[in-house]
Amino acid sequence: MESFNYFNYFTEIEEYFWRKRGAHLLVSPLDWAILETWQKAGIPIGAVLKGIDRAFESWARSRRAAGGRQLKSLAYCVDAVLDAAAEMAEAAAGSGPEVKSSRASAEPFSREELRKYLERNAGRLRAAGGCWEIAREGRRRGWCGIGGAV
DSSP: OOOOOHHHHHHHHHHHHHHHHTSOOOOOHHHHHHHHHHHHHTOOHHHHHHHHHHHHHHHHHSHHHHTTOOOOOGGGGHHHHHHHHHHHHHHTTTOOOOOOOSSOOOOSSOHHHHHHHHHHHHHHHHHHHHHHHHHHHTSSOSOTTHHHHO
16 A cells, blocks of 8 residues: 555545535544544545445435434545445456555666567568478478477
8 A cells, every 4th residue: 555644534524524524523532433444444435435435425315314413523524435346346346456656667678679579570470381381282291390480
């Protein structure tokens, strides 16, 4: 996992939760423990924010929200965040880790070396193909020295 600012992870999620809740109330110690669990599990901020959005959408459809009650804890968001993290991991399956390089990577082979390599092997393939034509016509049987050509 890439290094990130520990403080930013917590404050960004906390502020997002405040905005969604519509009140600037202190986050409880339980909520901080939940945030720390997500951080230690390596759940990206994007997955956490997406999960919080889903939890608020679910809350809005529930009877509790119809009674005027507000969502007050991140504990209600845990399942939605874990689902969003699993979806992000599944979507990223097969993709390698993001590589950040400060310098442009040099080509392992020069273009001239690649050109010579391809021309040499194309010539060998043409020579091997000629041997097969001779063998197919019945004038000569066998590989016609293909082992030496390739």
